[in-house]
Amino acid sequence: MGQALVELWPILLYFCFTILLLIGVMLVSSVLGPRTAGHSTDLPYESGILSLGSARIKFGSHFFLYAIFFVIFDLETLFLFAWAISVEQVGVAGFIEALVFILILLVGLLYLWRIGALSVVNRHIVSHSSTRKK
Template sequence: MSGQITLIWPIAAYFLTLIIMLTVMMVLSHVLGTKAKLPAKNIPYESGVISVNDNKTRFTSHFFLYAIFFVIFDLETIFLFAWVIAFKESGWPGFIEASIFIAILLAALIYLFRIGALSLKHRHLPVKSEQSYTTKVVRER
């Protein structure tokens, strides 16, 4: 039993430290944060667009594909970073494996470009009314 505890204590200490840090940050944010009730404080703001009463800008799901592609290719960069750290130890076999990995990534990028996944198909225009939006969606199908 004591052998299992010696294996688990670093993870338990990590989670305990994490919970303490989160609690301290939330309490400090509450104590040190401003308490002013300004009119602009409750206005929705996202991605540089201030939503005013009649501004109903809609973003299609295609817009978020860029973010997904970024995350995927960013993770691939992390794998390559691990290869760079062990470059001397891996030698030529590691170089060949990394080259194959990069070739697969390049093939995926070319495929995404060829199917049009990297081009915006719709402009993000304000929608005039809910009824005109639904008619547009029905016409596109």
């Protein structure tokens, strides 16, 4: 137990420093941050989503989709990097497998582009005509 603690103290110190830094940044931002209650405070910001009650998150789901696409294609880049390191060991069979992998990625990207998932549009703006009572 003592040897493990001796080996892990830098990680524990880093973890404690990180928590203290996060708490400090949040406190400083709450003290120094703006507190305005003007006309535009509760209006939709950029994405067109109306806030619900006291919700402060005002960005649309298409930003979330971009984040997911980035993570997916970033992970595939990691797989291709691992293939590039071992290209001599895997030979022609590994090269064909990498080409199939890239082809699957391209088909997925073309599909996303075809259905319009990559285009930023005002999908979430509620028009006044759809909110009127009939």
